[in-house]
Amino acid sequence: MVASLLNKVVIFGVGLIGGSFALALKRANAVTTVVGFGRSEATLQEAMQLSIIDRIGRDIATEVCDADLILLATPVGQMSDLMARIVPFLGAHSLLTDGGSTKSDVVREVYAQMGGKAGQFVPAHPIAGAELSGAAAARADLYQGKKVVLTPLPENSAAAVQRVASAWQTCGANIHQLSCTEHDAVFAAVSHLPHLLSFALVHELAQRDNRDLLLSYAASGFRDFTRIAASSPEMWRDICLANRAALLQELQRYIAELTQMSAALEANDAQRLEQTFHTARELRAGWSVK
Amino acid sequence: MVASLLNKVVIFGVGLIGGSFALALKRANAVTTVVGFGRSEATLQEAMQLSIIDRIGRDIATEVCDADLILLATPVGQMSDLMARIVPFLGAHSLLTDGGSTKSDVVREVYAQMGGKAGQFVPAHPIAGAELSGAAAARADLYQGKKVVLTPLPENSAAAVQRVASAWQTCGANIHQLSCTEHDAVFAAVSHLPHLLSFALVHELAQRDNRDLLLSYAASGFRDFTRIAASSPEMWRDICLANRAALLQELQRYIAELTQMSAALEANDAQRLEQTFHTARELRAGWSVK
Numbered sequence: 261m262v263a264s265l266l267n268k269v270v271i272f273g274v275g276l277i278g279g280s281f282a283l284a285l286k287r288a289n290a291v292t293t294v295v296g297f298g299r300s301e302a303t304l305q306e307a308m309q310l311s312i313i314d315r316i317g318r319d320i321a322t323e324v325c326d327a328d329l330i331l332l333a334t335p336v337g338q339m340s341d342l343m344a345r346i347v348p349f350l351g352a353h354s355l356l357t358d359g360g361s362t363k364s365d366v367v368r369e370v371y372a373q374m375g376g377k378a379g380q381f382v383p384a385h386p387i388a389g390a391e392l393s394g395a396a397a398a399r400a401d402l403y404q405g406k407k408v409v410l411t412p413l414p415e416n417s418a419a420a421v422q423r424v425a426s427a428w429q430t431c432g433a434n435i436h437q438l439s440c441t442e443h444d445a446v447f448a449a450v451s452h453l454p455h456l457l458s459f460a461l462v463h464e465l466a467q468r469d470n471r472d473l474l475l476s477y478a479a480s481g482f483r484d485f486t487r488i489a490a491s492s493p494e495m496w497r498d499i500c501l502a503n504r505a506a507l508l509q510e511l512q513r514y515i516a517e518l519t520q521m522s523a524a525l526e527a528n529d530a531q532r533l534e535q536t537f538h539t540a541r542e543l544r545a546g547w548s549v550k
Numbered sequence: 551m552v553a554s555l556l557n558k559v560v561i562f563g564v565g566l567i568g569g570s571f572a573l574a575l576k577r578a579n580a581v582t583t584v585v586g587f588g589r590s591e592a593t594l595q596e597a598m599q600l601s602i603i604d605r606i607g608r609d610i611a612t613e614v615c616d617a618d619l620i621l622l623a624t625p626v627g628q629m630s631d632l633m634a635r636i637v638p639f640l641g642a643h644s645l646l647t648d649g650g651s652t653k654s655d656v657v658r659e660v661y662a663q664m665g666g667k668a669g670q671f672v673p674a675h676p677i678a679g680a681e682l683s684g685a686a687a688a689r690a691d692l693y694q695g696k697k698v699v700l701t702p703l704p705e706n707s708a709a710a711v712q713r714v715a716s717a718w719q720t721c722g723a724n725i726h727q728l729s730c731t732e733h734d735a736v737f738a739a740v741s742h743l744p745h746l747l748s749f750a751l752v753h754e755l756a757q758r759d760n761r762d763l764l765l766s767y768a769a770s771g772f773r774d775f776t777r778i779a780a781s782s783p784e785m786w787r788d789i790c791l792a793n794r795a796a797l798l799q800e801l802q803r804y805i806a807e808l809t810q811m812s813a814a815l816e817a818n819d820a821q822r823l824e825q826t827f828h829t830a831r832e833l834r835a836g837w838s839v840k
Contacts, residue, residue: 387769407767436767449755450768454775456811457747462830464807465739475837477697477726478740479677482839484774485744489834493827497820504815511812515805517754521746522801525794530787537783540752544779547765549772 266291266328266427270317272342274298274307277359277386278333279398282312284431287400295323307395321349329427332358336366337498343373343381356381357424361447361495362502363411363440370413379415382424384408385443386433393492404432411440448506453514455496456507458489556581556618556717560607562632564588564597567649567676568623569688572602574721577690585613597685611639619717622648626656627788633663633671646671647714651737651785652792653701653730660703669705672714674698675733676723683782694722701730738796743804745786746797748779 269285271278274296285291296313297320298304304316317323324330324346332339339358346356360366363383370381387407408428412421425435438446465471500507524532559575561568564586575581586603587610588594594606607613614620614636622629629648636646650656653673660671677697698718702711715725728736755761790797814822 387767409767446764446767449764450772454751454772457751457808458775459827459830460807460811461744461747461804462834463826464803466829466833471833474736474739475833476840477677477699477736478837479839481778482740482744484777485748486834487774488771489830491827491831493824493831496827497824500815500823501818501820504818508812508815511808511815513754514751515808515812517750518747518801518805518808521750522798522805525790525798525801528791528794530791533790534783534787536753537749537781537786539756540749540779541781541783543756543761543765544752544776547768549769550766 268293268295268327268329270295270297270323270327270330271313271333272297272331273333273335273338273359274303274312274395274398275333276393276397276402277388278331279307279310279312279395280388280400280402281331281333281359281431282307283398283400284403285427286311288430290427290430295327297323303395307398310395310398312395312398320345324354325349325351327351327354329424330354330356332356332360335495335498336360336362336502339366340369340373343369347374347377350377350380354380355420355424357384357427359384359386361385361451361499363409363443365502367411367413367440378413379417379420381413382416382421383411383413383440384424384428385411385447386428401432403428406433407436408433409436409438409443411438411443444503444506448503448510452499452503452507453510455488455491456500456511457514458486459491459496462486462489558583558585558617559717560585560587560613560617560620561603561623562587562621563623563625563628563649564593564602564685564688565623566683566687566692567678568621569597569600569602569685570678570690570692571621571623571649571721572597573688573690574693575717576601578720580717580720585617587613593685597688600685600688602685602688610635614644615639615641617641617644619714620644620646622646622650625785625788626650626652626792629656630659630663633659637664637667640667640670644670645710645714647674647717649674649676651675651741651789653699653733655792657701657703657730668703669707669710671703672706672711673701673703673730674714674718675701675737676718691722693718696723697726698723699726699728699733701728701733734793734796738793738800742789742793742797743800745778745781746790746801747804748776749781749786752776752779 269291271282282294294313295315295317296304296307297317307313332342358366363385366383370378374381386403388402465474559581561572572584584603585605585607586594586597587607597603622632648656653675656673660668664671676693678692755764
């Protein structure tokens with residue numbers, strides 16, 4: 261696919277998500293100029309040195325008025341304020357997208373802050389590793405073969421969705437579409453709940469006097485189960501709160517499942533335990549990350 | 551360390567655990583003859599071809615009467631019957647050990663089946679990968695640098711414990727000692743509970759009509775969290791039942807922890823969520839498998 265050329269891309273937040281987006285577009289020769297905004301001057305300077313951006317943005321008004329595409333790659337909590345600052349100066353042909361892990365909250369802010377220009381914002385969630393962060397972690401191939409989920413608004417024109425999809429495809433991503441509600445329900449089940457459960461296990465152990473003894477006998481099963489408990493507390497606090505309703509529902513279902521397993525164990529019900537484990541194993545053994 | 555030579559080692563169950571024990575002793579030139587017993591003739595023949603064993607055992611009485619060391623490397627559920635068949639013929643200088651993942655149940659069977667010869671059984675739990683199984687998976691270096699937990703009985707002489715420890719050390723293992731009760735409490739917390747939780751998550755998803763959609767969006771966090779849900783259903787049924795009391799206690803603590811997290815989420819308590827995640831992250835980030 262030949263990507264259409266983007267004359268100017270403006271990125272807010274030049275860390276792993278934003279920086280990798282810039283590097284991927286540059287590697288594809290799909291952009292003329294990338295302008296970066298950020299809260300840390302040091303990160304912006306680093307992004308310049310790494311050729312992630314061509315220029316540090318100093319004035320939102322002059323930079324967004326003629327941008328082809330604007331990416332909000334900051335924590336979701338900062339997006340509302342940025343939208344409010346961008347929208348008065350937004351060019352008529354300019355589109356926005358974002359890299360947030362939750363979508364209903366972003367969409368809510370789009371309607372709250374962008375009013376009649378909501379149709380220019382096409383929400384996106386790139387499913388790409390978040391273990392590292394910062395400009396130095398950015399890689400041109402971060403999105404190669406990865407999924408990007410778009411959750412278009414009714415106000416988005418087909419052409420707007422297509423232009424945003426095309427930019428992410430140019431980065432190597434495969435495009436999927438869900439409604440923002442579907443998106444948040446899916447990720448509550450397969451991502452947000454497992455993170456919460458992993459944090460919970462390690463937090464519970466951390467309260468115990470004999471935690472060092474316990475951890476000294478933990479092996480590879482524990483290692484993999486708890487890898488995500490080393491994720492960013494701030495980021496996961498925000499994700500959990502942003503997707504609170506769906507996550508609470510998942511948590512209740514899971515507690516009910518555990519209560520059933522506890523009853524089977526209490527009753528020495530070997531057959532039910534084996535059947536439960538067997539069903540899980542069949543599904544898990546036949547699955548792999550695509 | 552120069553290992554004392556074992557003239558004859560008899561292994562019941564020549565799969566991953568038993569086969570690797572044999573190969574490790576042979577590589578160290580620490581054994582003259584290894585005799586293998588098992589329920590599957592095909593597996594025994596395979597063990598012969600792979601030079602894991604020198605001879606297939608045909609008669610328990612004649613093989614165990616002059617064995618230096620006997621390893622029970624079968625599922626724990628088969629050990630009781632084996633002990634009953636071995637004990638009438640057990641040589642006065644022969645020692646037994648095992649490779650079971652739970653210890654209180656093995657110790658109970660030792661007392662039930664071996665009576666006055668209980669002191670000749672030194673229970674052991676080698677902490678080594680159980681993802682593979684069968685004779686073909688056996689490796690001389692499986693125990694290299696791994697932990698083996700001995701849970702000696704009051705009836706074991708110091709010399710008996712030392713001789714069994716020495717055999718495991720010859721395989722490359724580091725020896726630790728716990729009481730069988732301590733052992734089972736520790737592994738309920740750091741191994742058995744995480745397995746149960748991982749099985750529960752996948753089993754819960756398996757019940758849903760939209761499981762394929764959900765799994766299509768699952769990524770690396772889910773992959774690692776659920777890796778152990780592909781473990782053997784039969785083996786984990788047995789482990790859960792064998793360590794039922796300790797595991798039920800862990801499960802209740804965990805459900806209480808989840809109930810607290812659910813309350814924090816319900817109350818939009820950002821600070822409490824972040825503090826919980828932060829505590830977990832600190833502990834997990836500072837830990838690695840040793």
